[in-house]
Amino acid sequence: MNAAKVLDAKGLACPMPVVRARKTMKEMETGEILEIQTTDKGSRADLTAWAKSGGHEMIDQKEDAGVFTFWIKKG
Amino acid sequence: MIVTPITAGEVAKKVINKENFFILDVRNEDAFTDWKIEGESIQYMNIPYFDLIDGVEEILDQIPTDKEVIVVCAKEGSSIFVAEMIAEEGRDVSYLQGGMKAWSEHLEPVKVGDLKDGGAIYQFVRIGKGCLSYMIVSNGEAVIVDATRMTDVFIDFAKQLDVKITNVLDTHLHADHISGGRKIAEAVNGTYWLPPKDATEVTFDYEPLEDGRVITVGTSKIDIQALYSPGHTIGSTSFIVDNAYLLSGDILFIDSIGRPDLAGLAEDWVGDLRETLYSRYRGLAEDLLVLPAHFMIIEELNEDGSVSEKLGKLFANNHGLNIEDEQEFRQMVTGNLPPQPNAYQEIRQMNMGKIAPDEETQREMEIGPNRCAVR
Numbered sequence: 287m288n289a290a291k292v293l294d295a296k297g298l299a300c301p302m303p304v305v306r307a308r309k310t311m312k313e314m315e316t317g318e319i320l321e322i323q324t325t326d327k328g329s330r331a332d333l334t335a336w337a338k339s340g341g342h343e344m345i346d347q348k349e350d351a352g353v354f355t356f357w358i359k360k361g
Numbered sequence: 362m363i364v365t366p367i368t369a370g371e372v373a374k375k376v377i378n379k380e381n382f383f384i385l386d387v388r389n390e391d392a393f394t395d396w397k398i399e400g401e402s403i404q405y406m407n408i409p410y411f412d413l414i415d416g417v418e419e420i421l422d423q424i425p426t427d428k429e430v431i432v433v434c435a436k437e438g439s440s441i442f443v444a445e446m447i448a449e450e451g452r453d454v455s456y457l458q459g460g461m462k463a464w465s466e467h468l469e470p471v472k473v474g475d476l477k478d479g480g481a482i483y484q485f486v487r488i489g490k491g492c493l494s495y496m497i498v499s500n501g502e503a504v505i506v507d508a509t510r511m512t513d514v515f516i517d518f519a520k521q522l523d524v525k526i527t528n529v530l531d532t533h534l535h536a537d538h539i540s541g542g543r544k545i546a547e548a549v550n551g552t553y554w555l556p557p558k559d560a561t562e563v564t565f566d567y568e569p570l571e572d573g574r575v576i577t578v579g580t581s582k583i584d585i586q587a588l589y590s591p592g593h594t595i596g597s598t599s600f601i602v603d604n605a606y607l608l609s610g611d612i613l614f615i616d617s618i619g620r621p622d623l624a625g626l627a628e629d630w631v632g633d634l635r636e637t638l639y640s641r642y643r644g645l646a647e648d649l650l651v652l653p654a655h656f657m658i659i660e661e662l663n664e665d666g667s668v669s670e671k672l673g674k675l676f677a678n679n680h681g682l683n684i685e686d687e688q689e690f691r692q693m694v695t696g697n698l699p700p701q702p703n704a705y706q707e708i709r710q711m712n713m714g715k716i717a718p719d720e721e722t723q724r725e726m727e728i729g730p731n732r733c734a735v736r
Contacts, residue, residue, distance in 0.1 A: 301414075
């Protein structure tokens, strides 16, 4: 996946992964992809809901050894 | 202005007392729609925290100033984040300590009645999830029925009453919550009982709960009589305690009946469910006080926060007990089933001893309402 930016939000608890994702996304251009890594289980539902509410697109996500990775395309 | 933490226990008391208060739930909409703090006099507002990151000015005029405001989220982090912004705008505000996870785990013990030879029966109301557990106490001994995962609460309660837990029973293999039964039995060196037909795949030793089996509490011989009553699961067993109380498990609730599909096919067990409700239970004394393993809606709570009703009243008022036509009954319990409880397959596996996830995972598995009933 060709991500324009990678955000390491591992170890952060809610609400910080979404707060950081939102801040990073603001600095990006429409169509660019943000990769976010988290360890907070709640971040899965929250990032999905946040992306939808902000008009972004959740392109893909995976879980590997307790680390969740999301690729969100800026809308 | 200040942000005050409020515990799940304090919120539970408000719900039981039907207090008027305002909940600002900042979880995402799906989570809120699926499951929230229920109460008869609660006013709600749901806005996900990520829509409030820039500030709360836009919603400030929708937050009342004449009632208590409690901000709620999944674990508490986001509710503190939002509550602090509201406080900065000059409002007093609370947040739910530990969030919905703490709400899901809170148990409220209520005494539901006395036993004839001394002793008492207590109900543990898991108000956030609708699970009900029981402790029957007599002459220095205690029996626990349908214990939840929060085993310390039961063990500590027995200590406070200065009674020894001797037997721990589950009415059936639960699919909506993780049983604490086996863990308590191990901790107190007591006996753990399960209906054998629900236990064919379990990986541990247990004592089989069979029809007519009698378990005694204390020297005054308060009998707990097992009554085979399949339908919710194939092994589901009810208990008659002291000839006064009917612990109905997930077969019969106050305003609903058990669903037959969580451990197999609804069509397979609907006949058993009807037989239990319309034949076996009909043969019991109508003045038995029914004590179910769940409630579905907050209106089922009595004034003191307990959940109970006379069997005769349920025969008269519970819709699920009043469907004459068998085909119509079949349609009701198989045709329009609610969504299944969160992670119910994993929960069953865990209750069989097949998997042993860590505590955090167990908490996640139990998120949401119990959904064991059909109306």
